Amino acid sequence: MASLLRQVARLRPVTFRLPVHSITTNAQSRASAAAAVAHDTSSPFEQPFFADEPHGPRVSTPIPGPKSKKAIAELNQVFDTRSLNMLANYQQSYGNYIADLDGNLLLDVYAQIASIPVGYNNPSLLLAATSxxxxxxxxxxxxxxxxxxxxxxxxxxxxxxxxxxxxxxxxxxxxxxxxxxxxxxxxxxxxxxxxxxxxxxxxxxxxxxxxxxxxxxxxxxxxxxxxxxxxxxxxxxxxxxxxxxxxxxxxxxxxxxxxxxxxxxxxxxxxxxxxxxxxxxxxxxxxxxxxxxxxxxxxxxxxxxxxxxxxxxxxxxxxxxxxxxxxxxxxxxxxxxxxxxxxxxxxxxxxxxxxxxxxxxxxxxxxxxxxxxxxxxxxxxxxxxxxxxxxxxxxxxxxxxxxxxxxxxxxxxRLNLVENTALTGDYLFNGLERIQQQYPEQIQNLRGKGQGTFIAFDSPKRDAFLANAKALGINIGGSGAKAVRLRPMLIFQKHHADIFLDAVQKLVSS
Incomplete structure (x- = not known):
């Protein structure tokens, strides 16, 4: 037994690196540009927590795409898939981004119903997992x-x-x-x-x-x-x-x-x-x-x-x-x-x-x-x-x-993530408040001010909003009858908020 544990101790997690994908849409380019202007470089929270995290979402097929549809059909033979949101590829998910089988990469502000704290395939957690x-x-x-x-x-x-x-x-x-x-x-x-x-x-x-x-x-x-x-x-x-x-x-x-x-x-x-x-x-x-x-x-x-x-x-x-x-x-x-x-x-x-x-x-x-x-x-x-x-x-x-x-x-x-969540939440709420002022019929009862990123608003077409968000590379969820709820991870930063806000602007203005 001791010999086995010594052998396991010699294992080290392979550094998980996704290729840094180029930003493929004008929306993502605008978001990155806005982030570069808006960020105060004196803040310790402006540097990405994951240096090799993708720069933005990438959507190349409908969601679910052909590979996902095939896998879902197979899964449905042995497991109830009627509540399925999307079929994920966790080996290719990283940081704030969730991947699927068709190569799509979504900014995840739902995080497994608020259950992922510090990002997919977090290297520190990988180290703990191999201890x-x-x-x-x-x-x-x-x-x-x-x-x-x-x-x-x-x-x-x-x-x-x-x-x-x-x-x-x-x-x-x-x-x-x-x-x-x-x-x-x-x-x-x-x-x-x-x-x-x-x-x-x-x-x-x-x-x-x-x-x-x-x-x-x-x-x-x-x-x-x-x-x-x-x-x-x-x-x-x-x-x-x-x-x-x-x-x-x-x-x-x-x-x-x-x-x-x-x-x-x-x-x-x-x-x-x-x-x-x-x-x-x-x-x-x-x-x-x-x-x-x-x-x-x-x-x-x-x-x-x-x-x-x-x-x-x-x-x-x-x-x-x-x-x-x-x-x-x-x-x-x-x-x-x-x-x-x-x-x-x-x-x-x-x-x-x-x-x-x-x-x-x-x-x-x-x-x-x-x-x-x-x-x-x-x-x-x-x-x-x-x-x-x-x-x-x-x-x-x-x-x-x-x-x-x-x-x-x-x-x-180590990363002071509770403070990061408070600061990012204020930034995110202010951005949503600006969009609400432009489109008060589309974003109603915005709530969660001063509550970090635990933010929600009501949408008259909530289910369509959630579905259409995926086409823009955003995975988000709802609650109650008409609420859109944000549940990003603690490593969600201002540059992620910019991508999300750009997507919201598109969704409510279309």
């Missing part, structure tokens, strides 16, 4: 609850816990975002019942034990998790019961009898609707507290996204979220912040809830996507179950993915 630690984690994947590896504490402390939200110094690792939320819900329910019994030291009654096996009270209590209208928290049974974004997610699936509270429907531009928006948030906060106090299945926890991502990129003010925190504290209910999509630098803060400047942190923060692993952070020791095996499964996460997240964190710190 002896990674090789061991991959081929000896442990059942972490029973057989954690000897350095698991070190992996957590130098990675996942290194970036833990303020006040939350422990973590339960998981497999995916839905799993992270599900286990957070379990922790909330166990905490609630433990509190009602009188503390962690109080043993379960024979009635508790017997009724739990028959899905009856008191062992299977009538408790609930409150979520918000249009929220999305996953597709497993508990997380799906709190998902309120689209019927297609929930149809035919039995759900728990859990409440939803209205999420503020803000009007834009924000500065022109201050009083109306304040009244709307006040109404929603009053409704939230009324539900917590009156709902027939007592609420153990409230879960909320800093930005409702799948539900249409719906925002609320820091005052609203502070209000939720005050309500939960006042009613002895836990607050779970779902940072699965908003976390890891996308909003110009490492965690989106940092924008709220709360005096007291949330009780739990769930994460996944850009972390390439998953779980929930917590700080209160009472949120650790009073018995072993209550919060448990075979894997309980994956050391290989935790090692990858550690490499991602190091790359974010």
């Amino acid at each position: 002896p630690d990674m090789a061991s984690a991959l081929i000896n994947r442990p059942a972490l609850g029973n057989f954690p590896q000897h350095d698991w504490a070190s992996i957590l402390e130098t990675g996942i816990l290194k970036v833990a939200p303020r006040g939350l110094n422990q973590v339960f690792t998981a497999m995916a975002g839905s799993d992270a939320n599900e286990t957070a819900y379990k922790a909330a329910f166990m905490w609630r019942r433990q509190m009602e019994r009188g503390g962690a030291h109080v043993e379960f009654s024979p009635e508790d034990l017997e009724t739990s096996m028959n899905n009856q009270v008191p062992g299977s209590p009538h408790l609930s998790i409150m979520s918000f209208t249009s929220g999305f928290h996953g597709r497993l049974f508990g997380s799906l019961s709190t998902t309120r974004s689209k019927p297609i997610h929930k149809l035919d699936i039995p759900a728990f009898d859990w409440p939803q509270s209205p999420f503020p429907a803000l009007k834009y531009p924000l500065e022109e609707h201050v009083q109306e928006n304040e009244e709307e948030e006040k109404r929603c906060l009053e409704q939230a507290e009324r539900i917590i106090k009156e709902y027939h299945n007592p609420v153990a926890a409230v879960i909320v996204e800093p930005v409702q991502s799948e539900g249409g990129d719906n925002h609320a003010s820091p005052a609203f979220f502070k209000g939720i925190r005050e309500i939960t504290k006042r009613n002895n209910v836990l607050m779970i912040v779902d940072e699965v999509q908003t976390g890891i630098g996308a909003t110009g803060k490492f965690w989106a809830h940092e924008h709220w400047n709360m005096a007291q942190p949330p009780d739990m923060v769930t994460f996944s996507k850009k972390a390439q692993t998953a779980g929930y952070y917590f700080g209160n020791p009472a949120l650790r179950p009073n018995k072993p095996y209550r919060q448990f499964n075979t894997w309980m996460g994956d050391p290989a993915r935790a090692i990858l997240f550690r490499a991602i964190i190091n790359e974010i710190e």
